[in-house]
Amino acid sequence: MGAHASDHPVPAILAEVKPAVMPRPVLVANNRDFHWITEKICGLVEGKTPVWWWWCFGAAAFVASFTIAGLIYLVATGVGVWGHANPVNWAWDIVNFVFWIGIGHAGTLISAILCLLRQKWRTSINRPAEAMTIFAVVCAAIFPVFHVGRIWFAVTPGWLFPFPNSNGIWQNFRSPLEWDVFAVSTYGTVSVLFWYVGLIPDLGTLRDRFTAAGNVLKARIYGFFAMGWRGSNRQWSNYEMAYLILAGISTPLVLSVHTIVSFDFAVSLIPGWHTTIFPPYFVAGAIFSGFGMVLTLMLPLRAVYRLDDLITQYHIDCMCKIILATGTMVGYAYSMEFFIAWYGANPYEGFAFINRAFGHYAWAYWIMISCNVITPQFFWFKAVRNNTTLVWILCLFVNVGMWFERFVIIVTSLARDFLPSSWGYYSPSIVEIFTFFGTFGVFSVLFLLFIRFLPIMPMSEIKMVIPAADPHGSTKH
Amino acid sequence: MSAPASTASLANKFLGAGLAGLALTAVGLFVSDPHGVALSYLIGISYWCAIAIGMLLLIIIHHLTDSGWSTVIRRQYEHGVSAFTWLAVLFVPLLLSAWLKPGFIWPWMDLAHPLHGGHGTVGQDVLYVKKAGFLNQGMFTGMTIGFFVIWIGLSALFRKASFTQDRDGDPKWTSLSRRTAAAGVVLTALSLTFASIYWMKSLEYHWFSTMYGVWFFANCVRGALAFAVFITVWLYARGDYKGIYNTNQFHTLVALAFAFVVFWAYVTFSQYFLIWNANVPEETFWYNIREHGDWLWVGMLLLFGHFFVPFLAWLVYRWKAERRPAFIISAWVAVIILVDICYNVLPALKDAHDEPLPFLSINLLWVLTSVVGVGGICVWSYLRSLATTKLIPIRDPRIVESLTHHEAAAPEPGQVVEGAH
Numbered sequence: 001m002g003a004h005a006s007d008h009p010v011p012a013i014l015a016e017v018k019p020a021v022m023p024r025p026v027l028v029a030n031n032r033d034f035h036w037i038t039e040k041i042c043g044l045v046e047g048k049t050p051v052w053w054w055w056c057f058g059a060a061a062f063v064a065s066f067t068i069a070g071l072i073y074l075v076a077t078g079v080g081v082w083g084h085a086n087p088v089n090w091a092w093d094i095v096n097f098v099f100w101i102g103i104g105h106a107g108t109l110i111s112a113i114l115c116l117l118r119q120k121w122r123t124s125i126n127r128p129a130e131a132m133t134i135f136a137v138v139c140a141a142i143f144p145v146f147h148v149g150r151i152w153f154a155v156t157p158g159w160l161f162p163f164p165n166s167n168g169i170w171q172n173f174r175s176p177l178e179w180d181v182f183a184v185s186t187y188g189t190v191s192v193l194f195w196y197v198g199l200i201p202d203l204g205t206l207r208d209r210f211t212a213a214g215n216v217l218k219a220r221i222y223g224f225f226a227m228g229w230r231g232s233n234r235q236w237s238n239y240e241m242a243y244l245i246l247a248g249i250s251t252p253l254v255l256s257v258h259t260i261v262s263f264d265f266a267v268s269l270i271p272g273w274h275t276t277i278f279p280p281y282f283v284a285g286a287i288f289s290g291f292g293m294v295l296t297l298m299l300p301l302r303a304v305y306r307l308d309d310l311i312t313q314y315h316i317d318c319m320c321k322i323i324l325a326t327g328t329m330v331g332y333a334y335s336m337e338f339f340i341a342w343y344g345a346n347p348y349e350g351f352a353f354i355n356r357a358f359g360h361y362a363w364a365y366w367i368m369i370s371c372n373v374i375t376p377q378f379f380w381f382k383a384v385r386n387n388t389t390l391v392w393i394l395c396l397f398v399n400v401g402m403w404f405e406r407f408v409i410i411v412t413s414l415a416r417d418f419l420p421s422s423w424g425y426y427s428p429s430i431v432e433i434f435t436f437f438g439t440f441g442v443f444s445v446l447f448l449l450f451i452r453f454l455p456i457m458p459m460s461e462i463k464m465v466i467p468a469a470d471p472h473g474s475t476k477h
Numbered sequence: 478m479s480a481p482a483s484t485a486s487l488a489n490k491f492l493g494a495g496l497a498g499l500a501l502t503a504v505g506l507f508v509s510d511p512h513g514v515a516l517s518y519l520i521g522i523s524y525w526c527a528i529a530i531g532m533l534l535l536i537i538i539h540h541l542t543d544s545g546w547s548t549v550i551r552r553q554y555e556h557g558v559s560a561f562t563w564l565a566v567l568f569v570p571l572l573l574s575a576w577l578k579p580g581f582i583w584p585w586m587d588l589a590h591p592l593h594g595g596h597g598t599v600g601q602d603v604l605y606v607k608k609a610g611f612l613n614q615g616m617f618t619g620m621t622i623g624f625f626v627i628w629i630g631l632s633a634l635f636r637k638a639s640f641t642q643d644r645d646g647d648p649k650w651t652s653l654s655r656r657t658a659a660a661g662v663v664l665t666a667l668s669l670t671f672a673s674i675y676w677m678k679s680l681e682y683h684w685f686s687t688m689y690g691v692w693f694f695a696n697c698v699r700g701a702l703a704f705a706v707f708i709t710v711w712l713y714a715r716g717d718y719k720g721i722y723n724t725n726q727f728h729t730l731v732a733l734a735f736a737f738v739v740f741w742a743y744v745t746f747s748q749y750f751l752i753w754n755a756n757v758p759e760e761t762f763w764y765n766i767r768e769h770g771d772w773l774w775v776g777m778l779l780l781f782g783h784f785f786v787p788f789l790a791w792l793v794y795r796w797k798a799e800r801r802p803a804f805i806i807s808a809w810v811a812v813i814i815l816v817d818i819c820y821n822v823l824p825a826l827k828d829a830h831d832e833p834l835p836f837l838s839i840n841l842l843w844v845l846t847s848v849v850g851v852g853g854i855c856v857w858s859y860l861r862s863l864a865t866t867k868l869i870p871i872r873d874p875r876i877v878e879s880l881t882h883h884e885a886a887a888p889e890p891g892q893v894v895e896g897a898h
Contacts, residue, residue, distance in 0.1 A: 013868055014720060014880070020648040022874035024543075252739075259747070267754045274755050277687035279747040325541075332666060336687045343674075344685035345607035346759065380659070 025314035027121055028466045032309050037462055041202075041455050042209055044305060052304065053452060060444035067438025070431050071146055079149040081431045088414045088426035093143045095406040096436050098261055099289070100140035100443075101184065102282075102402060104191070105254055106290020107133030111194060112250035115243075121318050123461040124310045128301070128450070129294050130195040135446040136293075137188040139439040144180070176263035187257045194246045201239065202455040204229030258286045265409065271352035272413035275340070281333035285402060288326035288372070291319050292398030297447065299392045301456070310457060313386060320379040320391060323398060327376030330405075334373065352413055360425055361412045368408050371401020488860035495853020499567075501846040513826055513840040515582050516680075519571060520822050521847025523676055524700075524815050525855045526564055527693065530669050531701025532557040533628060534694075536635050537665060540651075540658035546729050548879035549721055549869045553708045554701070555639050556862040558632035560855035565625040567851055572621065575614050585612045585682045593831040604683050612682060617675055624668045631661045636862075639870050646872035669693055677818070680825035684763040688748040695741040700814045702734040706807040708859075710800045717868055724798050725882045731797040734807065738791065742784040766824050771836045775820050782813045819844060 028037070074081050084091050107129040114122040145154050154160040157169055160181050171178045203226040210219035229235060262282035265273035295316070302311045338357075341349040356365045375397040378384045385391060416423050450456070463469055502521075505514040532554040539547050539554075571582065580587020580599070588600030599605050605612065634657045642650040670690025678689050709727065712718040752760045767776055787806050796802035823840060824833035834840065870876055 013871065016867070016871045017869075017876055017880070018646060018872055019876045020642065020646045020651065020872050020874045022648040022651055255743070259743075263751075266751050269755055269757065274751065274757070275687045276748045276751045277691065278751070280688075280691060280744065328663065333687070336670070336690065340685050340687045343608050343611060344759075345604045 025312065026467075027123070027312065027314070028462060029309040029312050032466065033468055034463050034466075037310075037459055037466075038205065040307075040310070041457050041459050042206060044451070045206060045453060045455060046209065046213075049452060050304075053448060057445065057448050060441045060448055063441025064438050064445050065441070066434040067142065067436075067442055070435030070438060071142070073431060074146060074149070074435070075151060079147065081429060083427055083429035083432055085424065085426070087417060087422050087424050088411055090410055090414060091426050092407075092428050092432045092436055093147045094264070095403065095410055096439065097140050097143040098264075098406045098410075099403045100136045100143075100439065101261055102258065102286035102289045102406075103293045103399075104133035104136035104140070104187075104290065105258060105283070105286035106294050107131070107136075108187075108191060108194075108250050108254035109287050109290065110294070111198070112247040112254065115247045116251060120465045121315055123465050124307075124312075124315055124457055125294060125298060125319070126461070127195075127198065127458050128298060128447075128456055129290075130191065130198070131447065131450045131454075132290075132293060132297060133191050134188070134195060135443050135450075137184065137191065138446065139443050141184065141188070142435075142439065142442075144177075176260055176267055179260045180264065183253075183257045183260045187253055190246065190250055190253055194243075194250055197239070197242050197246060198458055198461075199454065200226055200229050201231065201460045202458060204231065205459060206455065255283055258283045270413045270417060271346075271348040272337075272341075272356065272409065275337050277333050277336055281330065284326045284329040284333070285372075285405060288323060288330055288376075289398060289402035291323045291326070292395040292402065295319055295323075295391060295395040296399060299388050299395075301451065303388075305456075307457075310462065316388065316391060317382075317385050320385045323395070324376045324379040327372055327398070331373040334369070348418055352416070355416050356408055356412045359412065359416065361408065361415070364404050364408050365412070368401055368404040371397040372405060375401065484860040484864050488857050488864075491853045491860060492857040493853070495850050495855075495857055498846045498848075498850025498853055500850075502843060502850050505843045505846065509839055509843065510826075512581065513834070513838075514843045515571075515574065516822055516826060517840055517843035518847045518851075519582060519676065520815070520818050520844050521851040522564065522568055522571065523822070524818050524848055525560065525851045526672070527697045527814070527818070528700040528704055529558055529560050529564060529855070530628065530665065531697035531699070532704070533561075533632060533635075533661075533665060534698055535701050535705070537631075537658040537661050540635075540654045541662060543655070543875070545875040545878035546726055546882040548873050548875045549726060550705055550709060550730060551873075552639065552866070552868065552870050553705060553712075553863075555632075555636050556859045556866075557701070557704065557708075557855075558628070559636070559862040560858040561625065561628045561632050563854045563858050564851070565629065567854065568621065568625070572618055575617060579614060583612075583617070583679055583682075585679060586614050586617070593827055608682070612679055620671055620675060624672045627664045627668045631657065631665065634661075639873075640866050642872045643867050643870060644872075648874055651874055666690075666694070669697060677821050680822060681763060683759065686748055686752070686760070688744060691744050692741075692748060695737060695744050696814050696817060699734065699737045699741055699810060702730065702737060703807040703811040703814070705730055706734065706803055707811075710804050712868070713800065721869060721880065723880075723882065726879070727800070727803070728794075728798040729882065731791065731803045731807075734810070735787070735791040735797065738784060738787045738810075742788070745779075745783075766833050767820065769832050772820070772824060772833060775816065775836050779813065779817055779820060782809070783817060815844070815848060 032040075082091070082093065084093075107126075110122050110129040111126040111133075114126075144160065145151055148154050148159045156163045157165050157167065158171060160171070160178075162171060171181075203222050207219050207223040207226045207229075210216075210222060259279040259282065262278040266275060266278035268274060298311060299316075302308060338353050341353040344350075356362070375394050378390075378394055384394070411426050415426055502514060502518055505511075505517075535547070536551060536554050536558070538544070539551050574581050575583065575586055580590040584590045585599055585605055588598060590599045592598060592602055596602070610616075635654055638650040638654045638657070641647075670693070673690055673693035677693075678684065678686075709718060709722055709730065713722055749764065752764060766772070787810055790796050790802070790806050793802075796806065819836065823836065823844075826834040826840070828834055873879075
């Protein structure tokens with residue numbers, strides 16, 4: 001368009017513009033100012049370590065030890081300690097991998113995609129969500145790395161990562177499993193970069209505050225990671241551009257990661273796996289489970305740290321609605337799979353889905369449907385969204401449901417494939433159960449360290465969305 | 478000054494063009510292969526339904542996300558969806574053909590219809606028999622009527638709420654539209670999915686793909702966004718939008734269109750790749766027949782024209798923010814969506830050797846007359862509606878936010894917006 005108002009008269013219709021009053025919710029409640037935000041968020045890092053934190057950390061470390069013990073036992077003994085056996089040669093390892101990778105997606109969605117969509121409500125939750133992404137990727141990476149048994153073989157002779165060797169042995173580059181290696185490692189790297197770039201201004205603030213308080217050691221540590229941040233105009237300009245570029249890179253990356261994860265199954269011929277809707281359906285499912293985990297973590301954090309003014313009911317509302325939307329998309333995909341399995345008239349496909357719903361694993365299927373399709377429908381109701389305890393409980397169901405989704409897809413199809421004579425029933429070994437259980441401890445340990453030592457919210461970004469940052473007092477967002 | 482300058486003369490021209498196009502298409506039934514003409518007419522209907530469904534979806538998304546920036550554009554979608562009533566009327570000949578001459582368009586409607594290659598009839602085809610509960614005339618007719626009831630009903634609710642709010646300024650209409658959108662998104666998603674399956678996919682009823690509804694959804698929204706660019710550029714050129722519509726709104730609109738370029742490519746590539754990689758004959762045949770003759774080049778045209786051309790062009794900021802390049806690229810997108818629908822429909826026309834009839838044939842003429850015919854009526858409906866209301870929803874709670882999109886200051890209600898350019 002490019003024309004200016006002075007080029008032509010202002011149309012009379014603009015004089016008739018008298019909008020109905022429907023104010024937007026505030027993003028920071030109780031008119032909190034810049035100073036309050038700084039004190040609140042820095043105070044969590046600067047204050048004495050709460051007793052509850054030590055209890056939680058101890059418990060999380062104990063749970064994490066199950067994973068460590070399980071993995072040591074696996075490496076010492078062999079992958080036979082897991083319950084895999086013909087015909088189910090993929091089971092909890094890849095179920096857990098896909099589960100954790102999916103969890104991570106909400107962080108990138110909030111930090112990158114909502115950034116590109118200019119959704120200002122993301123500011124209060126993007127930092128912990130990004131942290132969650134990184135920790136979830138760490139938990140996810142455990143399974144493909146350790147499923148090779150002798151983990152050093154992952155690098156040399158290169159069972160996972162390409163490694164030039166004298167035998168000329170290479171991975172199958174046409175396999176989506178190999179694409180996963182590249183996609184997930186790239187995703188992990190970019191997620192760390194994105195998270196770290198966002199942290200820099202806040203690390204600079206903490207450095208300055210520790211310097212003023214005379215705490216030289218902490219000032220030096222935070223100062224080292226703040227990389228000389230001074231908050232100059234030039235630095236802000238570079239920072240904003242870097243952030244935007246990383247958001248632009250992360251967006252296709254996050255979508256590609258779960259698309260490739262879906263290819264792990266969809267490129268094959270196994271009934272129930274080969275379905276063209278898998279890529280967008282997996283992405284929707286990942287966002288669904290990721291938001292479930294964000295709320296699972298943020299609601300207790302909000303209560304414990306009294307962050308109600310920063311994570312308002314509006315934030316909870318928005319996240320519940322995203323869970324509702326993505327859960328409904330997942331429901332659409334389940335229905336479409338079922339319908340096309342019938343419509344396609346392929347007896348193997350038809351059987352795979354009937355077997356899921358009414359076969360030996362029907363219990364898992366109906367847990368999946370209940371948690372992923374029915375549970376989010378409660379979020380249609382404002383009264384439910386306003387009840388944080390209920391929201392938290394429903395989000396737990398979402399987390400459970402999404403784990404079961406991967407279990408249903410992977411195990412039911414393998415357990416009952418084309419050849420009835422090779423059918424079997426898979427049950428996990430105690431080592432598998434403990435190893436997976438322990439990853440919640442690994443995740444919690446990392447998350448607890450994050451909330452203890454780093455600013456859990458981006459102070460600078462939150463300050464930009466409060467009315468005080470707008471000289472005209474606009475509250476639009 | 479409230480409503481845009483008169484469009485009566487232009488509307489009449491489009492009505493004339495529409496009637497002429499429909500008349501020519503009808504003539505085609507007698508002077509050409511009637512099967513090809515009928516499928517061409519189906520393409521015309523499907524194409525314009527896609528654009529109207531896309532506009533309905535954009536209204537729904539606007540309300541669900543409580544969007545601010547798109548408020549000044551939303552009114553144009555509300556006029557656009559007025560076409561559903563006429564599209565329903567124009568669909569009647571297709572429904573009549575389903576009953577009066579079963580199998581004429583959709584082969585599965587005639588159980589005695591011979592299968593290609595001399596493999597018996599539809600009624601003897603085990604693949605048809607398995608899905609006969611879904612693919613039958615009664616279900617087809619009932620579902621199609623249901624689709625139009627949903628689309629017309631939702632459109633009427635949104636239009637009524639928006640137009641009434643212009644008069645009384647009651648925020649309850651916004652709340653009502655939000656609730657309508659919540660129910661509407663589910664209904665529209667399901668209806669467009671099954672419409673695409675019944676109208677297009679079932680022409681080759683052996684084939685199946687769970688992605689098909691998502692593919693149609695992508696084309697619907699892309700088409701609606703392309704037409705939103707045409708409409709807003711046209712209104713700006715006429716002077717109606719001057720002082721109302723600014724570069725930022727336009728850029729955001731085209732950026733959304735750009736996002737859907739990528740989404741379409743993602744969906745279409747995923748469908749193709751997964752079928753190609755699995756290499757199962759019952760799926761690959763659909764693509765295989767589209768590699769015969771000039772259909773291979775149509776496929777290439779879609780690959781480059783539907784994705785690479787708009788994608789690379791719209792990577793340039795200026796081409797998203799300036800009217801002329803954005804208009805040209807949108808026009809290209811609008812044409813290529815039509816080609817995409819042709820790619821899905823026309824290969825169902827087979828010659829004596831079971832090969833698809835070529836793309837470059839007389840059928841393209843009937844596609845053209847059908848698209849002009851149905852489109853003329855749709856544009857006429859839009860223009861007729863445009864003249865009846867305010868140009869923008871002046872009492873919408875987010876209208877000032879929209880007028881000042883990306884500007885620091887939000888003026889007080891009723892204040893003339895300075896610099897709203």
